[in-house]
Amino acid sequence: MANNKITTLEQAIALIRDNDVVTTSGFVQSCIPEALHMGLEKRFVETGHPKNLTLIMTAGAGDSKGLGTGRLHHDGLLGRVIAGNFGRMPKVAQAAQENKILGYNLPQGVISQLYRACASGQPGLFSKVGLYTYVDPRFGGAKVNDVTTEDIVKYHNIQGEEWLFYIATKIDVAFIRGTSADPSGNISMEKEALVLDNLAQAMAARNNGGIVIAQVERIVEQGSIHPKDVEVPGILVDCVVVAPEPELHRMNYGVLYNPALSGEVRVPVEGMAKMPLDERKVIARRAAFELPPNGVVNLGVGAPEGISAVANEEKFTPYITLTTEAGAIGGVLASGSSFGGATNADSIIQQNQQFDFYDGGGLDMTCLGMAECDVQGNVNTSKFGGRLNGCGGFINISQNARSVVFAGTFTNGGLKIAIEDGQVKILQEGRNKKFLNFVEQITFSGKFAQKRKQPVIYVTERCVFRLGQAGMELIEVAPGIDIEKDILRHMDFKPIVEEPELMDKRLFLDEPMGLLAELLNLNMHERVQYDPDRNILFVNLEGWHARTKKDVDELRKTLVQACEKVGKRVASVVNHDGAKIAEALYDDYAEMIQYMMQHYYSTTARYATSAFARLKMKEALTKRGLQPHVFERKEAAHAFLEVVEG
Template sequence: MEKFFPEINTILNQLQVTHEKKNKVVSAEEAVRVIRNGDTIVFGGFAGVGVCEEIAGALEQYYLETGNPRDLTLMFAVATGPGNDTRRGLNHLAHEGLLSRIIGGHWGLAPCIQKLAVENKVLAYNLPQGIISHMYRNIASGKAGLFSQVGLGTFVDPRNGGGKLNEKTTEDVVRLMEIDDDEYLFYKALPVNVAVIRGTTADTDGNITMEKEALTLESLSIAMAARNSGGLVIVQVERVARAGTLSSRQVKIPGILVDCVVVARPENHWQTFGEPYNPAFSGEVEIPMQSIPPIPMDCRKIIARRAAFELKPNCVVNLGIGVPEGVSSVANEEKILDFMNMTAEPGVIGGLPAGGINFGAAVNAAALIDQPYQFDFYNGGGVDVAFLGMAEADRAGCVNVSKFGPKLAGAGGFINISQNSKKVVFMGTFTAGGMEYIIEDGRIVIQKEGKFRKFVEQVQHITFSGPYASKSGRKILYITERCVFELGSDGPELVEIAPGADLQKDILDHMDFMPVIREPLKLMDERIFYPAKMGLKEDLLDISLENRITYDPATNIMFANLAGYAVKSANDVRAIGETIANLLAPLSHKAYAIGNYDQFVIDPDLIDAYSAMQQTLVEKYFCKVSRYSTSAFLRMKLGDALEKRGVPPHIYESPEEAHKFLRN
């Protein structure tokens, strides 16, 4: 600690706030006085959630009164703020002189600090949210930085600017490196001198619990980073308990990491900027999902409804902020929310993610984990389908959501998620700025076009690289209220058009480039444009066997989609076998086969009969078979039964693994 704060013990002793030797409770005004000129200060929190309002306000007031501290480096994964220029959240720190450098992930809800960067008054960097979240762990463990492929091809890539946001910023903090013929980015670490984080309850030894917090974020990693940099950790809480009275199971930040505890006034410790306290956000109660009202039938809902067709049973979903928030609402209206797993990057798994100023929290979440672990999962490809915003898209399929002239939103977790999810769905209106339309009789009619085109020749900022993504072979969609594009080898291909939309007048005339038009051009499902429920639950689960089992002559692959199918009788076993036999018997050769067994249910007494049926099919019709299911139990039970009959099970956890087996 003495490395960065040689006088800290003297300062804390002078505060004269202790009633006993280990009491770490101080006022916000006293805590901020130990911040020195030139320090690097990290603030926790996520948008409008978990804001350290008491401490941020005290730091601003101290600077305005004394002119100190000066020249701070501010670092955050997601800036806290109300979304306007009200002095709340990190907007408190938006003073030239107080800050000299800002390194942030998502800047969107703190426009006052955006302004400092845009006006060239501070050094400013935008790095991926997941990179910053992981960087705290690497700083804590003494690493020089972080290697990752996240950011390649985007504005974070040194070949495209290296994350620098203005002319004043010249120093490189990101380097391009090659390891075993693969490209990586190296993100340079820096010591953390002051950490400002938040909890619910502290004891006088500084142990922190988070029982009423909507998110736990990377608070533990931030505290460790500061402590192991020789820095200071300040924690804002709601209340204080006597030392030794907190349950060790509930302590999220141990007292050995904490220097100062600040008890906030109630008005400065809301659970989110939108809710003083909602027990459903912190997992203390569950609310009935039917009590959540449907969203209005407008173009944003039209986009969300079309996107919801990309949901599959048992899929893991990420939802971005803005238009994508509507997908969870549509899934709830359609009664299919329980058949998939919604997630959000700050650590929410399951439930219904919240929107607006509460974004990041969730109602009835199944689990809440620390943000760095969520990005471990995301970076490794754990998301089956990501629904993300789209402010601009260009001829190459690149997307910009991070910077537009004087507006600086920042990338947030967009780069991590879009680069690593198995399927990506970008969502946004076709034009922006005053578009007027009506939705009637299952059609959309554009009455007045928006002022600003969103499909441009070249985006201003590459937050998603189309050329980099096209190499992966993943499905990438761009969904608007009037048409749908899919990323192809030559950029976005127009694949669907809305009923009522005119191809030339409503689409091509308002694009800066001519897209590839895939023939035949399909109509978007007309159910999207009627206010009644679309029947997605029936689409997901009540599919006839004939529609579940298909054969593609071009690849010679039979696909059996048995997701959510229940085998309850010998007749069900016989029906599956006969349907496959009727489809493949006319062929003069054997076919490859792949089966989707996600949420497949079979009576235990029928497993042997089912395996016998599969054995017959393998002998007569299949040259090679693979299967997949996320259920380890089903993989084991069905695999054992098939092996007993001499049938290699080849049951994998993901469709990618199953398809790879067939190709090899």
């Protein structure tokens, strides 16, 4: 065929010139065009060319041991790297730290979206992602070393709003990957776990006059790929290379092929192994209590991954939609070498579109890991302990989710704990503190979160912190933990400590927690009791958690039903001990009280032992012109009603 684009690996790699800008596909250990990386490495080692390349990639694409982009570590091969993650290519990261190459660590979603900007001929991308982090040019501009001096991120104030402008880098060569190709270069991805940014990368190179090299598993007959199954059309592809052997076209480094990850089959998942009751499960369990029913959630690597197992164990999985930044939506999120994919996914979309969804506020909640945290609530996951790891999608996700849970052990490096009789015992403290006066690098800005009133909590195996307007507050402590000896002594700063509550005892017992009923408010009617002799409605909100406005609406519905059943106005006593109301919902809650006072209550009294809860309640009620009768003890609330009701 005159239009035959099938070629050898050597012929395709020979088209790359010195100083070219090369972008490559792949996410962590999945969907990596390994043969193309191998061919590029082989040519450079044998000939010394192409040299001084710029490498652009969104996420890490390697096994951290030398495969994937880790193959490109040879001195002289790379001159500059623009990446979301350096941890998957440690020798390249080392070269950057030693000032041997230029380097930028940009948010994964920004790089992903910049491919589209390049493809459409735009100069770059305006985004709020990265404000007040190390990416912000006022705090470093994403440069990873001293020899990197050119600014590719600019700060702008437009009509009173802060923006970052990311300058697009034109692309000369795109490495992409698919499953099948016809001789014209049409690419399908039926056996791939993810589709990532292959289309946008190919278009960015093609429209810049560059070349697109596609690695595939097989060649199929011309015209045999259904038009709607073509992920990258042949007009964008210059060379098609068939992987020389299956090992160079694995689904990921740990899995040769799994049809459940590619969506070709659906498999039973009910038999997921139960997590052992250790520090990781305690953290995951506590974080799971923040899950928004019917919400969309992203989970990070490490401790947050355990939430998926906990949700499955507690039969809550059908009531949330888990997603990955790589583009998987729904199903059971994969871990290990398959991280980024999902078993039985509902859909798999392009990575740049997933980040459009995330950046626009589509995530109801995210749970992410934390390497370091400081007095301002800043979190660092990108550069710590002498290691250049990179931010990945962390900045996009944490900055734009409606609520954020950071999860991880309180210390690390040899930490050993025991969970006995519903209590936590520290057997051996970790060598490294995580809660510091200042983090080494700001990957999440506490200041920016406070400015936008974003709900943020920090969950560990022994305590929970909340980022409030006044700073970091210790709000929960595990049973068996001494605040002074086990918490404050191992922090560089002292948090606000007023009246922290005990963490829920269910977290520390090796039995089901009843998470489903808790999160869906299935027992709401049991919280309301009416005493006809005294005409008092008793409302027990102990342990109740209002995460979204829907929770407040459900409470209102329950109270209205109870009052209408009585058929006349009632006095109410409300127990707020242990109740948690998201800071953004206090006004909605006060509006609900106002509604009940107008239509159903003759008077109401509330009590809570938490000084913080009383303060927030009084502020919200006063704002609406209501008498803030919020007492510290139940007896005081009852005494008030006796006086008022006569």
